Amino acid sequence: MRISGGMGRRDLENMEKRFSRTLNRGLGPSRLFVGGVHGKESQTTIHALKKFSEKYIKSGKLFLQNFPVSTYISTLERRYYDTNTGREILDLLKKIQPSIYLELHCYHPQNHFQLTHEDRKKEIGVPALVELDKGVLMGSISPIIRSVFFKKYDFPFILEMPCESFDDSLEVYLKVMEMAASSEDRFSILKKLEDDYPSAADKLRRYFVDFSDNFLILFEKTKGYALKNDSVDLEDLELFTEDLNGELDLNLNKIQLKQVREAVLIFLKA
Ligand SMILES: [Zn+2]
Numbered sequence: 242m243r244i245s246g247g248m249g250r251r252d253l254e255n256m257e258k259r260f261s262r263t264l265n266r267g268l269g270p271s272r273l274f275v276g277g278v279h280g281k282e283s284q285t286t287i288h289a290l291k292k293f294s295e296k297y298i299k300s301g302k303l304f305l306q307n308f309p310v311s312t313y314i315s316t317l318e319r320r321y322y323d324t325n326t327g328r329e330i331l332d333l334l335k336k337i338q339p340s341i342y343l344e345l346h347c348y349h350p351q352n353h354f355q356l357t358h359e360d361r362k363k364e365i366g367v368p369a370l371v372e373l374d375k376g377v378l379m380g381s382i383s384p385i386i387r388s389v390f391f392k393k394y395d396f397p398f399i400l401e402m403p404c405e406s407f408d409d410s411l412e413v414y415l416k417v418m419e420m421a422a423s424s425e426d427r428f429s430i431l432k433k434l435e436d437d438y439p440s441a442a443d444k445l446r447r448y449f450v451d452f453s454d455n456f457l458i459l460f461e462k463t464k465g466y467a468l469k470n471d472s473v474d475l476e477d478l479e480l481f482t483e484d485l486n487g488e489l490d491l492n493l494n495k496i497q498l499k500q501v502r503e504a505v506l507i508f509l510k511a
Pocket residue numbers: 278279282346347
């Protein structure tokens with residue numbers, strides 16, 4: 242049988258990977274878990290989203306969403322948020338305003354070192370991802386959306402597991418999803434993580450101290466500056482962020498200053 246409307250086998254496979262579910266347990270926090278963020282990750286994250294047991298959610302709301310296969314662009318790049326999936330994620334963040342957000346990703350084993358080594362701050366302006374157990378990694382979401390859509394003490398995190406041969410990892414991955422779904426706030430999720438993965442939780446706390454206040458202060462000031470000045474261009478923002486970074490001794494590197502400006506541009510468009 243021919244499939245009409247120009248739909249090929251691949252289109253159908255992609256549609257299958259799109260999955261969404263809303264669980265409403267009344268008053269409580271809004272939570273959003275998204276998978277299939279870029280590339281072929283949806284083929285892996287769909288397993289976690291479909292296996293996730295809703296019995297853990299006792300209050301508030303949880304939105305689960307898996308996006309179809311798309312081009313691979315890193316979420317650290319602003320142009321990611323111009324892609325279809327990137328735009329859909331921004332729309333969901335605006336609509337749902339989650340205080341608990343998990344971005345489900347997967348990685349190829351050859352990239353493990355790149356994701357977890359300590360020089361990431363210098364090279365790409367973000368902290369290393371931290372290994373919990375069985376190849377499951379956790380870390381902060383992209384700084385260019387972190388400060389736009391979340392408060393300092395919200396819980397926006399990335400979860401990673403191997404894209405293939407993930408049978409062992411899936412259990413740990415699902416456990417973290419359940420911790421986030423069954424908790425009301427950042428503090429109780431971190432407490433649960435600390436009970437099971439003390440050294441990883443400790444590292445996450447240290448990175449949080451290193452990466453939150455200085456970035457947030459500059460983001461808020463730059464946002465205020467951009468809102469006050471209609472005709473502000475990228476060059477103005479560049480000068481503003483560089484001057485203030487020095488003046489306030491915030492110690493952000495060049496890459497982080499660029500991330501602050503990109504976060505402000507996303508805020509202005511959102
Ligand atoms: Zn990814």
